[in-house]
Structure formats: structure tokens, C-alpha cells
Amino acid sequence: MSILVVGSVAYDTVETPFGKAERVLGGSASFFSVAASFFVPVNLVAVVGNDFGEKELAAFKDRPIDLSGLERAEGKTFHWSGKYSYDLNSRDTIFTDLNVFESFRPKIPAAFKKSEYVFLGNIDPALQRDVLDQVEKPKVVACDTMNFWISGRLEELKKTLARVDVLLINDSEARELSGEWNIVKAARAIRAMGPRALVIKKGEHGVLMFTTHGAFAAPAYPLEDVFDPTGAGDTFAGGFMGYLAGRGGEGDGALRRAIIMGSTLASFAVEAFSLDRLLRLTREEIEQRFQLFRQLTHFEAL
Amino acid sequence: MSILVVGSVAYDTVETPFGKAERVLGGSASFFSVAASFFVPVNLVAVVGNDFGEKELAAFKDRPIDLSGLERAEGKTFHWSGKYSYDLNSRDTIFTDLNVFESFRPKIPAAFKKSEYVFLGNIDPALQRDVLDQVEKPKVVACDTMNFWISGRLEELKKTLARVDVLLINDSEARELSGEWNIVKAARAIRAMGPRALVIKKGEHGVLMFTTHGAFAAPAYPLEDVFDPTGAGDTFAGGFMGYLAGRGGEGDGALRRAIIMGSTLASFAVEAFSLDRLLRLTREEIEQRFQLFRQLTHFEAL
Numbered sequence: 001m002s003i004l005v006v007g008s009v010a011y012d013t014v015e016t017p018f019g020k021a022e023r024v025l026g027g028s029a030s031f032f033s034v035a036a037s038f039f040v041p042v043n044l045v046a047v048v049g050n051d052f053g054e055k056e057l058a059a060f061k062d063r064p065i066d067l068s069g070l071e072r073a074e075g076k077t078f079h080w081s082g083k084y085s086y087d088l089n090s091r092d093t094i095f096t097d098l099n100v101f102e103s104f105r106p107k108i109p110a111a112f113k114k115s116e117y118v119f120l121g122n123i124d125p126a127l128q129r130d131v132l133d134q135v136e137k138p139k140v141v142a143c144d145t146m147n148f149w150i151s152g153r154l155e156e157l158k159k160t161l162a163r164v165d166v167l168l169i170n171d172s173e174a175r176e177l178s179g180e181w182n183i184v185k186a187a188r189a190i191r192a193m194g195p196r197a198l199v200i201k202k203g204e205h206g207v208l209m210f211t212t213h214g215a216f217a218a219p220a221y222p223l224e225d226v227f228d229p230t231g232a233g234d235t236f237a238g239g240f241m242g243y244l245a246g247r248g249g250e251g252d253g254a255l256r257r258a259i260i261m262g263s264t265l266a267s268f269a270v271e272a273f274s275l276d277r278l279l280r281l282t283r284e285e286i287e288q289r290f291q292l293f294r295q296l297t298h299f300e301a302l
Numbered sequence: 303m304s305i306l307v308v309g310s311v312a313y314d315t316v317e318t319p320f321g322k323a324e325r326v327l328g329g330s331a332s333f334f335s336v337a338a339s340f341f342v343p344v345n346l347v348a349v350v351g352n353d354f355g356e357k358e359l360a361a362f363k364d365r366p367i368d369l370s371g372l373e374r375a376e377g378k379t380f381h382w383s384g385k386y387s388y389d390l391n392s393r394d395t396i397f398t399d400l401n402v403f404e405s406f407r408p409k410i411p412a413a414f415k416k417s418e419y420v421f422l423g424n425i426d427p428a429l430q431r432d433v434l435d436q437v438e439k440p441k442v443v444a445c446d447t448m449n450f451w452i453s454g455r456l457e458e459l460k461k462t463l464a465r466v467d468v469l470l471i472n473d474s475e476a477r478e479l480s481g482e483w484n485i486v487k488a489a490r491a492i493r494a495m496g497p498r499a500l501v502i503k504k505g506e507h508g509v510l511m512f513t514t515h516g517a518f519a520a521p522a523y524p525l526e527d528v529f530d531p532t533g534a535g536d537t538f539a540g541g542f543m544g545y546l547a548g549r550g551g552e553g554d555g556a557l558r559r560a561i562i563m564g565s566t567l568a569s570f571a572v573e574a575f576s577l578d579r580l581l582r583l584t585r586e587e588i589e590q591r592f593q594l595f596r597q598l599t600h601f602e603a604l
Contacts, residue, residue, distance in 0.1 A: 087483050181389050183506075184526040204485075205507035208524060217598050219519030222510065224486040256601040290604055296519050297599050299558040302592055 001245045002041040004138075005032045006106045006131050007121020007234070009046040009070065011056075013081035014273060016088065016228050024274035025056045026080065028121040028144065031231035034278045035238025035265040036119075037063040038286060039246030043112040045069035045131075049077040049100045059275055069109045073100040088229055089204070108134040117245040119237060120164070122146050125157040132163055140250075142166035142241055143195075144233070150177050158193055167195040168237050174200050183208065184215075197255060199240070201233055209259050213252040218259050219296060221267035221289065228273045232266045235278065239265030264289045303547045304343040306440075307334045308408045308433050309423020309536070311348040311372065313358075315383035316575060318390065318530050326576035327358045328382065330423040330446065333533035336580045337540025337567040338421075339365040340588060341548030345414040347371035347433075351379040351402045361577055371411050375402040390531055391506070410436040419547040421539060424448050427455055427462040434465055442552075444468035444543055445497075446535070452478045460495055469497040470539050476502050485510065486517075499557060501542070503535055511561050515554040520561050521598060523569035523591065530575045534568045537580065541567030566591045 012026030029046045036042050041064040050072060060067055078101035081094040106127060113135050120128040120143040128143060143164040149157050150173060157177075161167060167190065171183065178186035187198050187210035200208045204226075206219040240262030248254035264286055271277040314328030331348045338344050343366040352374060362369055380403035383396040408429060415437050422430040422445040430445060445466040451459050452475060459479075463469060469492065473485065480488035489500050489512035502510045506528075508521040542564035550556035566588055573579040 182526060182528070184524050202507065205504065206519070206521070208521075215524050215598055216601075217508070217521030217524070218601075219508070219510075219521070222486050222517050222519070224484060226484070253602055257604065260601055287604060294601075294603060296517055297601075299518075299520075299562055299596075299599075300555055301596060302559065302589060 001117065002043055002115050003036050003117040003119060003241055003245050004043045004045065004108070004112050004115035004135065005029050005036070005119045005121065005238075006045045006128075007032060007119075007123065008078050008101055009044075009048050009052070010078035010080055010101070012230055012274065013079070013094070014228055014230050015083040017084065017086050018227055019273070021228070021273040023079070025059055026231060026274060027078065028234040030059070030275060031234035031269065031278070032119060032121065032238035032241075033060065033065050034063065034275050035235045035269070036242030036245070037065050038239075038265075038281075038283065039242035040064070040117075041066065042242075043069060043109075043115050045106050045108060045112065047071040047073050047100050047104045049073060049075045052077045059279055066112070069107070069112055071107070073103075075100040082230070084229065088226055106131050106134075116140070117241055118142070119241050120144065120160075121234070122149075125149055125153055125160040128160045129156075129163065132160075140165050140241075140244060142168060142237065144168050144237060145173065147173055147176055161190075162194040164195050166197040166199060168199040168201065168233075168240070170201045170203070170233070174198070187215075199259065201236060203229070203232070207236070207259055207263060209255065211252060211255060216256050216259060218263050218293070220263060221293065221296065223267060223270065226270045229270050231275070232270050235269035236262035236266040238262075260290060260293045261286075264293060303419065304345055304417050305338050305419040305421060305543055305547050306345045306347065306410070306414050306417035306437065307331050307338070307421045307423065307540075308347045308430075309334060309421075309425065310380055310403055311346075311350050311354070312380035312382055312403070314532055314576065315381070315396070316530055316532050317385040319386065319388050320529055321575070323530070323575040325381070327361055328533060328576060329380065330536040332361070332577060333536035333571065333580070334421060334423065334540035334543075335362065335367050336365065336577050337537045337571070338544030338547070339367050340541075340567075340583075340585065341544035342366070342419075343368065345371060345411075345417050347408050347410060347414065349373040349375050349402050349406045351375060351377045354379045361581055368414070371409070371414055373409070375405075377402040384532070386531065390528055408433050408436075418442070419543055420444070421543050422446065422462075422466070423536070424451075427451055427459040430462045431458075431465065434462075442467050442543075442546065444470060444539065446470050446539060447475065449475055449478055463492075464496040466497050468499040468501060470501040470503065470535070470542070472503045472505070472535070476500070489517075501561065503538060505531070505534070509538070509561055509565060511557065513554060513557060518558050518561060520565055520595070522565060523595065523598065525569060525572065528572045531572050533577070534572050537571035538564035538568040540564075562592060562595050563588075566595060
């Protein structure tokens with residue numbers, strides 16, 4: 001089994017109440033790949049500029065992450081900068097320099113076309129579909145998107161969703177996409193657009209998943225020190241898809257454990273800037289925290 | 303076993319996006335008592351004015367709710383009016399006519415003084431302590447409060463908390479009371495003030511409980527039709543304390559099931575105005591929905 005991920009590899013400049021990190025490794029495909037690589041080989045497709053250094057590439061080394069789809073284009077690497085509020089619950093974007101990412105047209109290497117699991121990061125929905133046109137019958141296609149595409153490219157997005165198995169979005173995106181405020185009604189409307197599983201990410205309030213088997217609710221792990229929330233959603237997606245692909249199977253039970261695994265990986269990602277915590281994470285720590293999620297949520301029948 | 307509850311019995315005038323209810327039965331002690339009465343006899347202490355009618359009293363009839371502590375005072379009954387936003391996540395208070403509740407000094411009838419479980423509704427913390435002075439060695443004392451007392455009567459409140467076993471408050475109140483934004487740090491600081499269990503209510507995002515055994519997280523039940531959130535927190539408290547007193551025992555497992563039972567009762571309360579849904583609720587419905595909470599949260603170990 002292997003996972004294809006298409007998304008961004010970027011520089012982030014982030015300020016939180018606890019410090020500032022300048023031009024550190026970020027991007028949806030970066031967080032996703034490192035998280036998923038704990039479970040299964042990852043085929044990464046993204047673009048960087050000629051300013052992207054060996055130091056940043058080192059993050060992917062010694063892991064089962066195939067970089068042969070990491071295109072180098074003339075120009076600068078995507079650079080995002082943001083500043084979080086004192087409570088980490090909101091952030092202002094200082095700047096978004098798309099640079100080489102602006103004209104990114106994902107080209108899937110021949111060796112990646114048989115990837116059984118595909119994660120379409122948050123890019124133009126027409127490009128997401130273009131990726132699907134280049135791969136051969138994946139077993140599971142998962143997809144992220146954002147308000148920008150929901151409000152600006154809704155018809156394109158709906159065509160993509162018709163070909164997607166799992167959609168992972170946050171609660172405000174689910175509401176905007178469905179036009180329903182109530183989250184149960186929103187989930188029904190979105191699942192009617194195509195995805196058999198809808199995963200709604202609620203940050204510190206956890207995750208809700210809707211499938212044919214009904215709803216599953218998982219809390220976020222109550223952390224004493226949240227340092228930087230950047231990349232939590234992409235890390236969640238990497239842990240979720242990595243677990244499914246590597247060990248999970250396809251039933252409702254596997255999807256539930258995948259949600260907890262995504263939440264587990266995300267709970268580590270926010271403990272430091274950039275991918276710092278993920279890069280020093282061990283399998284033992286992952287299994288211990290997964291078990292802590294059981295203690296956090298378990299109760300006996302009446 | 304029996305529970306003593308001290309709080310408000312009131313008229314509510316509520317407007318939600320789905321309709322309006324004028325001068326219907328409300329108040330913390332009303333919601334609490336009806337919820338708890340599914341499990342254990344309830345001793346109610348509150349005050350109403352001479353405008354309070356037989357129709358409203360009928361809600362408590364045919365239930366194990368002892369009304370001998372329901373004082374009738376000269377004047378009008380406490381009347382609150384509020385209007386909810388389109389998403390039900392915020393509300394504006396239209397008016398708060400305290401009326402006879404303003405000079406409420408709880409007098410605990412002799413027959414109530416041996417109540418093993420005590421719930422101190424949201425009143426002046428000095429009056430809460432006055433109630434504790436009137437009762438004999440209760441097994442469990444639980445308490446609600448609000449920002450008004452936290453900001454205005456903090457020292458009084460701290461004296462009360464030193465005598466409380468379980469504090470039930472919402473997340474913004476926990477943050478204000480502790481001066482900590484992070485909820486884990488807030489919980490530690492508040493538990494150091496006295497309560498061995500802290501229950502943090504987060505509305506549609508569920509509940510977090512902190513005890514010596516660590517944290518327990520429960521989601522809110524994802525409802526398709528939330529009609530009126532008024533009284534959800536008091537209903538939660540009633541289900542929580544009722545279950546503990548009636549069947550629960552004292553261990554961490556009992557506290558966890560009590561959290562789910564509180565969430566179960568609250569999920570029904572919001573399905574209609576006032577106490578309407580609670581008053582037609584059956585034990586079978588309660589047990590079914592408790593079981594649905596298991597399905598909503600269960601996952602297997604790795």
C-alpha cells in the first residue's frame with residue numbers, strides 16, 4: 001500500500017504568543033507526508049522554488065517519503081506568514097506569497113500512478129480532478145478544500161466531490177458548502193454530493209465523522225501546552241490516511257480508529273513550531289497517546 | 303438517597319429562530335428537578351411570586367419532587383427574557399426581572415436537611431454557603447456559578463468552592479475563574495480551590511471533566527433539530543446528579559456515566575421550549591439515547 005499526496009511544500013513564518021519562527025518548513029503536503037510516513041510509504045507531489053534548501057529537504061530523509069514528484073520550478077517557494085491571537089483560536093494572515101505554487105500543475109510520476117490511497121490537498125478543485133485523471137483506480141480518495149474554493153468555484157468543487165470517498169473540512173467550511181447551519185443537516189447534504197465519509201474538524205473541540213454507519217465524535221486531546229496550531233489539520237489528515245492505508249482496512253471501526261490516529265498525530269504537531277515535534281516523534285509515543293484517547297473517552301454501559 | 307436543589311423557579315420568555323414562547327416555566331431548579339427526578343427523589347427549594355399558577359406547578363406533579371420548600375412570596379415571579387441568534391450559539395437578554403428572587407434567602411425545611419446530595423444553583427455564593435450551613439453532612443455537594451459572581455464576588459465564591467465536591471461551569475467561566483486560558487491549566491487551578499471534580503460545559507462541543515483520575519471528554523449529541531437551548535446546562539446538572547445519587551456510586555466510572563447521563567437529558571431538553579420535552583420523556587428513551595452516546599464515541603484499541 002502507498003499514499004499519493006498532492007499539496008503544498010512551503011515556508012511558514014509564524015508568530016504565536018510563545019514565540020516566532022521565520023521561514024520554517026510548512027505546507028499541507030509536508031505535514032501530511034511526515035504524519036502518514038509513520039504507517040505507509042508516501043508519494044509526494046508538490047512544487048518548490050530554487051530557494052528551497054537541503055536543510056528543509058532533510059525533514060523528509062530517512063522516512064519512506066518518495067520525493068521524485070517534488071518539482072523544482074524557477075522562482076521562489078510558496079511563503080505564508082501568520083500571527084495567532086493570544087488564545088490561539090484565531091489568526092491573521094500577514095502575507096501569502098504563492099510564488100511558484102501559483103502556477104502549480106501537478107504531474108504525477110508514472111511510478112506514483114498505482115497509489116492505492118490518494119490525498120488531494122487544498123488546491124483548485126479542477127486541479128484536484130486533474131490529479132484523479134492521472135491515477136489508476138485508487139482504493140480511497142480523500143480531499144481537503146477551503147472557503148475560497150467553496151465561494152469561488154462551487155460547481156468545479158462539486159464535480160470533484162462526486163469522485164471523492166472522504167472529505168475532510170472544518171465546521172465553518174461544512175456550513176458554507178452545504179448552506180445548512182445545523183451540522184447534521186450539513187453532513188447529509190454534503191454526503192449527497194459524493195463523499196461516503198465526511199470528517200468535520202473542529203480544532204480544540206475535536207472531530208465529527210459522518211458515514212453510512214452514523215456519527216462518530218472524537219475530542220481533541222486536552223493539552224497543557226499548545227505551542228503552534230499551524231499544520232494540525234494536515235497532520236490529522238496524514239495520520240488518518242496513513243493509518244487507513246497501512247493497517248486499517250475499510251470498515252467503520254477502521255475509520256474510527258483512523259480518526260483517533262489523526263487526532264493523536266495532530267496533538268503532537270501543535271506542541272512545537274513547524275514539523276519539529278513530528279520529526280522527533282516515536283511509534284511508542286504514538287501508541288501511548290492513542291491509548292490515552294481511550295482513557296479520555298471510555299465509559300461503561302448502564 | 304435524595305437530592306436537595308436550591309435555585310430559581312421562573313418564567314421565561316424566549317425567542318429562537320423557530321418560534322417564541324411567552325411566560326413559560328423556566329429557572330435552574332425547574333430544569334434540574336425534572337431531570338433528576340427520573341432517578342431519585344428531589345427536594346426543591348426556591349421562591350415564586352403570587353402570580354405563579356397551578357398550570358406551572360403541574361409540571362412537578364406526579365414526579366418525586368417535594369415542593370414543601372417552594373416559598374411563595376408577595377410580589378411577582380422571576381421573569382427572564384432572551385432572544386437567540388440564528389445559529390443558537392449566542393443570545394441577547396431582553397430583560398431580567400428578578401422580582402421576588404432578588405430577596406431570596408433559602409430556608410431549608412427540616413425534612414430536607416438530611417439530603418445526601420446537594421446542588422447549589424447559580425445564586426450569590428454567600429447564600430450557597432448559607433445553604434450548606436443548614437444541611438447535615440451531605441455526601442456530595444455540587445455547585446453552579448456564573449461570570450457575574452466570578453468578577454464581582456470572587457472571595458466569597460472561593461470560600462464556597464472550598465466546601466464543594468463538584469463544580470459545573472462553562473468554558474468561559476472556567477477561564478475567568480482561574481485566570482488561565484488553557485483549559486488544562488484552568489482545571490488544575492480550579493481544583494486547587496476545592497472541587498475534586500470540575501465539569502466544564504461547552505454547549506454543542508460537549509463536556510470535559512477533570513478529576514484525580516485525569517480528564518474525561520464527552521461530545522454533545524449531534525441533533526438535527528435544536529429548538530431552544532434554554533435550560534440545557536441545568537438539565538445536564540440534573541441528569542448528572544440524579545444518576546450519581548440514584549444509581550451511580552462514587553468512583554470515576556460512575557462520574558463518567560453521570561456525565562453521559564447529563565448530556566443525554568440535556569439533548570432532550572433542547573428539542574422543545576421550556577420543559578416540554580422533559581415532561582413527556584420516558585425512561586426507555588433515556589436508556590436508548592445513552593446507548594447512542596456509546597455508539598457515537600466508541601472505538602477499539604489498536
